[in-house]
Amino acid sequence: MDRTRDRSLYLMNLSLMLPELTALTVLGVLTLGEMYVKDFSQKFSARAACLGSLAVFAAVLFSWGRQGTAFGGMFGVNVFSLFFKGFFALAVIPVLQMSKEFFAPRLRFPGEFFLTLWITLIGLFVLSSARDFLLLFIALEIVTFSFYIMAAYLKRDLFSIEAGLKYLILGSLASAFMIYGISLFYVASGTTSFEGIRTAYESGQAASLITFGLILTLCASAFKAAAVPFQLWAPDVYEGAPTPVTAFLSTASKSAAFLVLIQILFGVFPAFETGRTALFSVLAALTLIYGNLAALHQTNIKRLFAYSSISHAGYLLIGLAAGGRAGLESILYYLAAYSLSTLTAFMVITTAGQLLGSDKVDAYRGLARRSPFLGAAFFIALASLTGLPPLAGFFGKFLILSAAVQQGLIFPAFLGCCAVAVSLYYYFGLIKKIYADEPSAADPLAVPAPTLVLLGISSALIIAAGFFPAPLLSLASSAAEVLF
Amino acid sequence: MIPLSHYLIVSGILFSIGLAGLLLRRNLLLVLLSVEIMLNAANLNFIAGSAAHSDTGGQVIAFFVMVVAAAEVTIGLAIAVLLFRKQSSVDTRDISFLKG
Numbered sequence: 083m084d085r086t087r088d089r090s091l092y093l094m095n096l097s098l099m100l101p102e103l104t105a106l107t108v109l110g111v112l113t114l115g116e117m118y119v120k121d122f123s124q125k126f127s128a129r130a131a132c133l134g135s136l137a138v139f140a141a142v143l144f145s146w147g148r149q150g151t152a153f154g155g156m157f158g159v160n161v162f163s164l165f166f167k168g169f170f171a172l173a174v175i176p177v178l179q180m181s182k183e184f185f186a187p188r189l190r191f192p193g194e195f196f197l198t199l200w201i202t203l204i205g206l207f208v209l210s211s212a213r214d215f216l217l218l219f220i221a222l223e224i225v226t227f228s229f230y231i232m233a234a235y236l237k238r239d240l241f242s243i244e245a246g247l248k249y250l251i252l253g254s255l256a257s258a259f260m261i262y263g264i265s266l267f268y269v270a271s272g273t274t275s276f277e278g279i280r281t282a283y284e285s286g287q288a289a290s291l292i293t294f295g296l297i298l299t300l301c302a303s304a305f306k307a308a309a310v311p312f313q314l315w316a317p318d319v320y321e322g323a324p325t326p327v328t329a330f331l332s333t334a335s336k337s338a339a340f341l342v343l344i345q346i347l348f349g350v351f352p353a354f355e356t357g358r359t360a361l362f363s364v365l366a367a368l369t370l371i372y373g374n375l376a377a378l379h380q381t382n383i384k385r386l387f388a389y390s391s392i393s394h395a396g397y398l399l400i401g402l403a404a405g406g407r408a409g410l411e412s413i414l415y416y417l418a419a420y421s422l423s424t425l426t427a428f429m430v431i432t433t434a435g436q437l438l439g440s441d442k443v444d445a446y447r448g449l450a451r452r453s454p455f456l457g458a459a460f461f462i463a464l465a466s467l468t469g470l471p472p473l474a475g476f477f478g479k480f481l482i483l484s485a486a487v488q489q490g491l492i493f494p495a496f497l498g499c500c501a502v503a504v505s506l507y508y509y510f511g512l513i514k515k516i517y518a519d520e521p522s523a524a525d526p527l528a529v530p531a532p533t534l535v536l537l538g539i540s541s542a543l544i545i546a547a548g549f550f551p552a553p554l555l556s557l558a559s560s561a562a563e564v565l566f
Numbered sequence: 567m568i569p570l571s572h573y574l575i576v577s578g579i580l581f582s583i584g585l586a587g588l589l590l591r592r593n594l595l596l597v598l599l600s601v602e603i604m605l606n607a608a609n610l611n612f613i614a615g616s617a618a619h620s621d622t623g624g625q626v627i628a629f630f631v632m633v634v635a636a637a638e639v640t641i642g643l644a645i646a647v648l649l650f651r652k653q654s655s656v657d658t659r660d661i662s663f664l665k666g
Contacts, residue, residue: 216627223634230641234648243648244661250645251597251658254638255588258604261631262581265611269574272619274627291574 095152098159101167102207104141108134109200116193127193128182131200132175138203139171151213155275158213165561166210166341169418173333174203176425176540179532180326180432187436188236195235199330202228206338215264215274218342222260225338226253226306229331233323245322252315256305263298266291276350284353296354299346300361306339307395308388310368317376320388325435328384329428332391333421340398340417344410347402348565355405362403363494370396370497374504383431383441386508387424390467393501394420397482400494404485410562412481415555419466419474419547426463426540429533430456437527446512448521453529457516459537466544468509469502474547477555573614580607594649594656598642605635 096103112130115122122130142164151158181199185192205224212218230253234246268274270291271282283292305312320328347358373393380386394416401413431441434456438445450457466475479502486495529537547554580603587600609628616624646656653660 216630220630220634223637227637227641230645234645237648238652240652240661243645243652246645247594247649247658247661250638250642251588254598254601254642255585255604257634257638258581258584258601258608261605261608261634262611265577265608265615268624268627269570269611269615269618272615272621273623 095150098145098148098150098152098157100145101138101141101164101171102204102211104138105134105200105204105207108137109197109204112193112197112200116191116197123191123193124186127196128178128186131178131196134200135171135174135178135203139168142168142171155277156214156217157208157211159211160564162561162564163210165414165557166337167207169337169421170203170206170210170334173337173421173425174199174330176429176536177326177330177334179536180329180429181324183436183530183533184324184326184432185235195232198228198231198235202232202330202334206334209338210341212345213276215267215276215279218345219257219261219264222306222338222342223257225335226257229253229327229335232327232330233319235324235327241322242324243322245319248315248322249319252305256302256312259298259305260302263295263302266295266298270295276345280350280352283351296346296351300343303339303342303346304365307336307343307398308339308392309365309395309399310372310392313369313372313392316392317385317388320391321382321385321441325384325428325432325441328387329425329432332387332428333424336391336395337417337421340402340413343402344413344565348405348410358405359403359489359491362399363491366396366399366403366494367497368396369393369399370494370501374501377505377508380508381443383443383446383512386443386512387427387431390505390508391424393505394467396501397479397498400486400491400498401482403494404482404489404491406485406489407559407562407566408481408485408488410565411555411559412478412485414558414561415481415551416478418554418558419478419544422540422544422547423463423466423473423475426459426537426544427467429537429540430460430463433529433533434527437529443512443515445522447515447519449516449527451521452523452525453527455534455537456527456529459541460516461513462541462544464509464513466548468505472545472548474544474551476548477551481555570614570618573610577607577610577614580604580610592658594642594646594658597658598639598646601638601642602635605631605638 115130146164149160181195185195202225205221209221212221230246230250233249234243236242264274267279270288271279308316370393373389373396377386377389380389398413398416401409435441466473469475469479483495483498584600584604584607588597591597591600609631612624612628650656
């Protein structure tokens with residue numbers, strides 16, 4: 083550590099950590115409530131956590147526009163990190179409602195689950211602000227460790243245990259790759275800060291060590307993003323984990339992986355440009371082909387969404403291969419649109435799973451007749467995931483593919499277009515089941531009121547982001563600007 | 567003084583041993599042990615780098631990595647206990663209920 087960094091260690095700039103401190107306070111309140119308030123777990127914990135995430139979102143809004151670093155440059159705040167913090171704070175709200183619906187009948191103290199979920203959120207916040215590989219690694223591990231716990235949360239269910247175990251074994255392999263890569267950066271440059279490694283790489287000192295480390299860290303992040311050939315864990319973990327955890331895994335964890343990839347590729351190694359384009363074009367092509375083809379014949383809806391999330395990772399990888407401001411902007415927009423649609427779909431899956439008692443695709447036959455509202459929300463979410471205009475998902479795909487064409491990546495863009503056609507088959511197969519097939523039972527389904535409200539809001543947002551993409555797009559572009 | 571490259575070779579060997587153990591071993595406890603070996607290979611790099619650059623930062627990082635490793639094993643053992651309660655075995659071959 084050089085001397086200026088030592089001195090600035092004392093300048094902690096706690097005001098920059100307002101969202102994190104708010105989240106920590108909420109965690110404290112939730113823990114104390116769990117310990118001392120009677121019936122807190124069943125009655126108030128979900129509402130308290132929901133209010134907490136609104137408070138955290140307000141803190142993010144309050145910090146909007148602030149810039150600076152704290153803890154000797156380890157922790158940085160700018161529009162890019164705040165964009166992700168706001169995104170995570172909002173994404174956790176539907177997950178809270180799903181968890182309440184899912185765990186309240188199954189566990190005596192469902193509130194304990196929210197504590198784990200909240201620790202994940204804090205890890206994601208620190209991850210968004212990490213400007214040093216040590217902090218990045220630790221924040222990423224906080225997130226992954228809580229996911230191991232959450233995946234195995236139904237501790238009497240063999241599927242859930244297996245999901246947790248598989249995620250743990252393959253996830254720890256990824257973290258070993260990550261930390262070994264970081265150790266090579268350290269050996270080569272004598273520092274773990276983004277800036278220090280960037281200067282070392284650009285000056286060409288110990289280039290082979292740094293390049294090897296870069297490959298290892300990229301492998302680890304591609305694992306978290308479930309990109310082919312690191313996707314093996316995804317279908318099993320998605321199927322076995324409790325449904326709300328699957329929803330959080332396919333949105334927040336995937337976004338975190340892309341956050342790390344963006345930081346590494348554009349924040350630390352912008353000089354790795356030619357390698358990046360070649361490497362990620364290949365990864366994107368493999369991921370798109372594998373995800374879409376494997377999704378065609380799935381009978382379990384969570385497994386189907388696992389493959390669908392792999393294929394969406396393929397689009398995001400095209401964005402990474404394209405790079406540049408347009409590429410980054412499109413990735414941020416796509417992440418927001420994809421997460422919104424996926425969370426909407428998973429709210430339907432959680433509720434339907436509760437009411438139908440099954441996650442099989444066949445159980446969804448005639449769902450729209452038994453609950454028109456669930457059917458409509460599912461329809462909007464699936465159409466947006468397919469990329470039908472004028473929904474949010476359409477603009478995401480359009481932006482990514484046009485960024486790729488601008489950079490001359492014609493083949494990945496072409497594959498992306500073909501993948502839309504393939505994905506029509508399995509997404510609309512589901513829609514056909516919901517609308518055209520005869521239901522197995524005729525009684526209407528009673529959907530809980532908070533889920534109805536959240537489903538209404540998120541479906542409206544999907545449509546609104548499709549008709550008026552400008553606000554979200556300008557947010558994404560101001561966030562992407564920071565890295566250039 | 568031992569040159570830096572020797573440390574790198576040893577840590578590379580350690581990492582490969584850990585990786586091979588993780589991929590080949592079928593007992594869950596040994597799989598967790600292999601992960602520890604891989605993390606310790608990284609630790610060796612951090613300490614060697616710390617000596618080579620005469621910077622104490624690397625030693626601090628090694629402590630953080632140890633804490634992370636301990637947390638990882640704690641969760642791993644907890645899940646192993648859950649599994650053992652269910653089916654009296656921690657063999658990874660016995661867990662394949664999820665298939666597509």
